Amino acid sequence: MQSISLEQSVAMIPDGACLMIGGFMAVGTPERVVDEIVRQNKRDLTVIANDTAMPGKGIGKLVGAKLLRSVVVSHIGLNPETQRQMMAGDLEVELVPQGTLIERIRAGGYGLGGILTQTGIGTPVEDGKQRIEVDGRSYLLEVAIRADFALVQAFLADYLGNLSYALTARNFNPAMAMAADKVIVNADNIVPIGVISPDHIVTPAPVVDYVIANA
Amino acid sequence: MEPQTIIARRIARELSSGMLVNLGIGIPTQVANYLPEGLHVFFQSENGLIGTGSPPEEGMAHPTLTDAGGRPVTALPGACTFDSAMSFGLIRGGHLDLTVLGGLQVDQAGHLANWMIPKKMVPGMGGAMDLVSGAKRVIVAMQHTAKGASKIVKKCTLPVTSTRAVDLVVTELAVIAFPAGRATLIETGPGISVPQVVAATEAELVVPDRVPEMILGQA
Numbered sequence: 001m002q003s004i005s006l007e008q009s010v011a012m013i014p015d016g017a018c019l020m021i022g023g024f025m026a027v028g029t030p031e032r033v034v035d036e037i038v039r040q041n042k043r044d045l046t047v048i049a050n051d052t053a054m055p056g057k058g059i060g061k062l063v064g065a066k067l068l069r070s071v072v073v074s075h076i077g078l079n080p081e082t083q084r085q086m087m088a089g090d091l092e093v094e095l096v097p098q099g100t101l102i103e104r105i106r107a108g109g110y111g112l113g114g115i116l117t118q119t120g121i122g123t124p125v126e127d128g129k130q131r132i133e134v135d136g137r138s139y140l141l142e143v144a145i146r147a148d149f150a151l152v153q154a155f156l157a158d159y160l161g162n163l164s165y166a167l168t169a170r171n172f173n174p175a176m177a178m179a180a181d182k183v184i185v186n187a188d189n190i191v192p193i194g195v196i197s198p199d200h201i202v203t204p205a206p207v208v209d210y211v212i213a214n215a
Numbered sequence: 216m217e218p219q220t221i222i223a224r225r226i227a228r229e230l231s232s233g234m235l236v237n238l239g240i241g242i243p244t245q246v247a248n249y250l251p252e253g254l255h256v257f258f259q260s261e262n263g264l265i266g267t268g269s270p271p272e273e274g275m276a277h278p279t280l281t282d283a284g285g286r287p288v289t290a291l292p293g294a295c296t297f298d299s300a301m302s303f304g305l306i307r308g309g310h311l312d313l314t315v316l317g318g319l320q321v322d323q324a325g326h327l328a329n330w331m332i333p334k335k336m337v338p339g340m341g342g343a344m345d346l347v348s349g350a351k352r353v354i355v356a357m358q359h360t361a362k363g364a365s366k367i368v369k370k371c372t373l374p375v376t377s378t379r380a381v382d383l384v385v386t387e388l389a390v391i392a393f394p395a396g397r398a399t400l401i402e403t404g405p406g407i408s409v410p411q412v413v414a415a416t417e418a419e420l421v422v423p424d425r426v427p428e429m430i431l432g433q434a
Contacts, residue, residue, distance in 0.1 A: 028279065
């Protein structure tokens with residue numbers, strides 16, 4: 001793990017990159033990284049996340065600044081701007097059931113080609129997908145996904161890059177930290193090694209590439 | 216009484232001690248307000264919390280303690296938090312006893328549509344498809360009609376949420392179950408007659424000889 005400035009962390013991201021961004025309705029989203037993406041005007045991005053939050057918060061800021069080419073999300077209902085851009089054909093939106101989305105990300109990070117789920121069978125979610133029978137029950141094959149960068153929000157990061165999370169800000173963050181080529185972490189608190197007890201470390205340091213230094 | 220209150224109070228009677236329950240946004244959220252004193256239910260928020268409590272007092276909100284709509288909540292003693300993989304493992308894996316969800320349409324075979332109106336409103340399914348496919352029991356909480364049109368229809372015209380039939384639909388006019396895959400009127404709303412329910416319903420309803428009036432959970 002390397003420490004990095006906020007500016008440098010975002011400067012690494014090229015236009016057109018695919019980003020996983022942690023958070024659930026902007027809770028657990030690395031807000032200052034999002035702000036820096038807007039400031040550096042990164043364009044044509046693909047974002048994989050639970051939702052597009054609401055206007056002016058979290059991923060909603062990227063939608064509002066029209067920096068996104070496509071999103072892979074489970075929910076856009078609290079962001080009318082996402083719906084407007086989708087209807088106008090300016091933003092590609094792939095809607096994925098939330099439990100399927102987290103498992104596709106987990107599969108991407110855990111070395112699996114995909115997962116089998118009954119969720120979505122007989123609905124528009126099934127379109128173009130393979131059905132697989134196991135013990136007489138039908139499942140959809142949902143393939144793994146990965147990203148170029150994961151933008152992760154942690155509660156504690158130690159000097160090695162071990163992470164723990166706070167309450168409902170955990171959500172998609174630990175799975176995403178496994179599923180991207182480069183993992184960039186913003187932490188509420190950067191602490192000495194040993195402060196997080198081994199049992200309370202959720203994301204082990206070796207998967208973390210960068211922890212953003214305090215301002 | 217408000218239709219939403221009738222629906223929430225009736226559904227509250229379906230909860231019992233020790234159950235793991237997920238309440239959707241809207242009318243389903245109100246169900247928690249009508250539980251008998253002393254009943255201990257585990258409420259799950261799919262963003263990663265079991266033990267979801269009521270909203271905090273003014274000025275006491277924590278930015279990382281929220282429900283699935285991103286609103287501040289409290290955590291009850293014994294609460295636990297987890298990531299989204301665990302959350303949906305609980306939902307799909309047969310661990311969730313009951314989910315209560317809102318609906319746009321339910322058809323006479325019990326299929327629910329509640330996640331989009333093509334070309335008009337596309338909020339996305341969020342966790343709804345996993346909840347309907349995975350929970351042990353699914354109850355739909357919705358008003359019987361919208362702009363005068365029945366929401367309990369012969370066949371869903373909107374995209375369905377799952378091919379799994381729901382267990383119960385509770386409206387301000389009726390409680391409907393789906394034994395043998397057929398919509399069956401099992402209770403009427405307070406002060407509502409069977410012919411009133413039938414007149415307000417597009418679906419073909421099986422009507423038993425005797426249909427009791429619903430009993431509401433405590434105010």
